[in-house]
Amino acid sequence: MIQSLGIRTRLNSLGAVESSDVILASGPSILSRRQLPQPALCLSRYEMDQFLLHELKQAGANIQTGQRIAPETSEGVVLATGRQPSVTEHGWRWFGLKAHARNVRLEAGLEMHLSKQGYIGLCRIEDDQVNVCGLFRSRSPVPNLSTSWKQWLSGQPESLLLHRLKSAVWDDSSFSSIAALSLTPKKASSHSGLRIGDALTMIPPVTGNGMSMAIESADLSIQPLVDWSRGKLGWNSTTQKVATLLDQTFAPRLRHARWLQHAMFDPLAQSLVWNLSRLIPSFPSLLFRMTR
Ligand SMILES: Cc1cc2nc3c(=O)[nH]c(=O)nc-3n(C[C@H](O)[C@H](O)[C@H](O)COP(=O)(O)OP(=O)(O)OC[C@H]3O[C@@H](n4cnc5c(N)ncnc54)[C@H](O)[C@@H]3O)c2cc1C
Numbered sequence: 001m002i003q004s005l006g007i008r009t010r011l012n013s014l015g016a017v018e019s020s021d022v023i024l025a026s027g028p029s030i031l032s033r034r035q036l037p038q039p040a041l042c043l044s045r046y047e048m049d050q051f052l053l054h055e056l057k058q059a060g061a062n063i064q065t066g067q068r069i070a071p072e073t074s075e076g077v078v079l080a081t082g083r084q085p086s087v088t089e090h091g092w093r094w095f096g097l098k099a100h101a102r103n104v105r106l107e108a109g110l111e112m113h114l115s116k117q118g119y120i121g122l123c124r125i126e127d128d129q130v131n132v133c134g135l136f137r138s139r140s141p142v143p144n145l146s147t148s149w150k151q152w153l154s155g156q157p158e159s160l161l162l163h164r165l166k167s168a169v170w171d172d173s174s175f176s177s178i179a180a181l182s183l184t185p186k187k188a189s190s191h192s193g194l195r196i197g198d199a200l201t202m203i204p205p206v207t208g209n210g211m212s213m214a215i216e217s218a219d220l221s222i223q224p225l226v227d228w229s230r231g232k233l234g235w236n237s238t239t240q241k242v243a244t245l246l247d248q249t250f251a252p253r254l255r256h257a258r259w260l261q262h263a264m265f266d267p268l269a270q271s272l273v274w275n276l277s278r279l280i281p282s283f284p285s286l287l288f289r290m291t292r
Pocket residue numbers: 067068069070071080081082083095096097121133134135178181196197198199202203205207208209210211212214
């Protein structure tokens with residue numbers, strides 16, 4: 001997708017780092033070490049968002065920042081307003097924490113560390129920084145996240161994650177958090193109006209496919225929207241056409257991602273996945289492809 005949009009060279013010049021291998025760790029142990037079927041491109045959201053803003057302005061877009069619109073569905077409106085908040089899901093409160101750090105040495109381009117409360121991904125990004133990003137769940141509200149985030153992101157005692165981050169120099173200004181996440185897949189055809197990205201549905205972060213789905217859903221919407229703007233399609237037909245395209249494209253990966261996400265938190269399912277990975281070396285690649 002990045003290649004077909006013709007933005008790869010520009011992302012490279014911003015310092016995007018190509019990661020071609022991944023480590024999966026739990027506590028002090030490495031469970032799996034693999035080559036990715038295709039390299040992942042790692043760049044901070046700050047750089048990515050600034051880049052997109054610049055590109056859109058160059059293309060003549062009128063962009064107004066620092067304002068919130070009422071996220072209503074009406075003719076001509078495409079909602080790309082991110083996740084639909086859900087305080088709890090099956091009694092769990094899901095939240096994400098993220099910050100950049102320096103002085104962190106990784107053994108692979110991407111590292112995923114499992115803990116009892118969630119999973120934390122590490123990846124190299126521009127300027128020798130490492131993006132540390134975790135998804136967590138809790139039965140009760142978690143107070144003081146703004147002061148305790150380093151403990152959450154640094155892993156438990158004796159863990160490999162704690163070892164990795166023991167000399168980390170955190171960029172406090174890069175810390176961000178998000179709560180009220182809903183990981184239940186949603187169908188475009190069950191929404192009114194036209195939604196793309198997380199505003200449509202959120203794929204579990206373990207897949208590392210959320211940004212791609214946001215861009216893919218925008219891409220899939222373009223032709224019907226162009227037809228609508230030229231008067232070739234009515235708005236209802238446009239939204240239906242886009243919904244069908246999005247549901248056909250995303251349903252399989254959302255289905256597979258759902259049980260993979262479940263496996264991240266269920267010890268039995270976890271051991272099944274690890275054992276299958278040991279017995280069938282191509283299983284992790286298959287999982288990767290199934291969530292694309
Ligand atoms: C913990 C965690 C880890 C993740 N890790 C990865 C990963 O490794 N790889 C990956 O690809 N994806 C990952 N994701 C998913 C990825 O972040 C999302 O899928 C992606 O950001 C979706 O893009 P989006 O543009 O749809 O929504 P967003 O990025 O949320 O953007 C929505 C924008 O709309 C704005 N907005 C919202 N409401 C309004 C309003 N009313 N008016 C005006 N503006 C509004 C918001 O401020 C925001 O700027 C992760 C997510 C989480 C929670």
